[in-house]
Amino acid sequence: MxxxxxxxxxxxxxxxxxxxxxxxxxxxxxxxxxxxxxxxxxxxxxxxxxxxxxxxxxxxxxxxxxxxxxxxxxxxxxxxxxxxxxxxxxxxxxxxxxxxxxxxDLLWGTTTFHRDGGPSRPASESEPTDSPWAVPGAESGPVVDEWETTGPGGDEAAAVADEEAQPRVLVAAAAPF
The missing domain is CATH 2.40.50.140 (Nucleic acid-binding proteins)
Incomplete structure (x- = not known):
C-alpha cells in the first residue's frame, strides 16, 4: 500500500x-x-x-x-x-x-535557487539563459516595453498635443503561463 x-x-x-x-x-x-x-x-x-x-x-x-x-x-x-x-x-x-x-524549510533559514536547464530543455536563441524571470517551457520572445501614445478616445494627434499633460503608462508584454 x-x-x-x-x-x-x-x-x-x-x-x-x-x-x-x-x-x-x-x-x-x-x-x-x-x-x-x-x-x-x-x-x-x-x-x-x-x-x-x-x-x-x-x-x-x-x-x-x-x-x-x-x-x-x-x-x-x-x-x-x-x-x-x-x-x-x-x-x-x-x-x-x-x-x-x-x-x-525556510522557517529556519534561507536558500538560493538556481534553475537547472537540464538536457531535456536546451536554451533557444530567443530565450535569454541568464534571465531570472524566464518561464520554463513557455514560447516567449523578448519582453516589450511600450509607451502608450494615444490620448483620450484613441486620438493620436491629441496625445501629441497633450503629451506633457497626459501621464505615461508602461505596458509590458510577457510570455503566457
Whole structure:
C-alpha cells in the first residue's frame, strides 16, 4: 500500500549512489520530532521522534545531493511505504518515502535557487539563459516595453498635443503561463 505524505525534519548525511544503468539515487533518513507547548512549565517540549528513510531518483537525487547537508531542516513529499524486516534477534517496521519533492524549510533559514536547464530543455536563441524571470517551457520572445501614445478616445494627434499633460503608462508584454 502506498500513500502520499509530507514530512518536515532534520536529515542525516545524504548519500548519492549511481546504479549500473546510470540512475542516480539519493538516500538519507529524516527525523521529525513533535513539538508541543507545556503551559504548566511555560516552555516548549520535544515529543516523539519519528524516523523515515527517504529515496529520491534521477535529477531530484542530483539536486538534493548538491543542495542538502547533514542536519539541514527539509521538507519531503512523496509516497509512503511501510516495510517489515526481521533479523535473527529482532524484527520491526521501517517507514520509507519515495520522494516526489524535496526542499529546505525556510522557517529556519534561507536558500538560493538556481534553475537547472537540464538536457531535456536546451536554451533557444530567443530565450535569454541568464534571465531570472524566464518561464520554463513557455514560447516567449523578448519582453516589450511600450509607451502608450494615444490620448483620450484613441486620438493620436491629441496625445501629441497633450503629451506633457497626459501621464505615461508602461505596458509590458510577457510570455503566457
Amino acid at each position: 502506498s500513500e502520499s505524505i509530507t514530512v518536515v525534519g532534520n536529515i542525516t548525511a545524504p548519500e548519492l549512489k549511481v546504479t549500473a544503468d546510470g540512475v542516480e539515487i539519493l538516500n538519507f533518513r529524516i527525523a521529525s520530532t513533535e513539538r508541543r507547548y507545556d503551559k504548566a512549565e511555560e516552555t516548549w517540549m520535544d515529543g516523539v521522534t519519528s524516523w523515515y528513510s527517504v529515496s529520491a531518483f534521477r535529477r531530484l537525487a542530483d539536486h538534493g545531493h548538491r543542495s542538502f547537508r547533514k542536519g539541514d531542516r527539509v521538507m519531503v513529499s512523496g509516497r509512503l511505504r511501510m516495510r517489515s524486516w526481521e533479523t535473527p534477534t529482532k524484527k520491526g517496521v521501517t517507514a520509507e518515502i519515495d520522494a516526489d519533492m524535496l526542499g529546505h
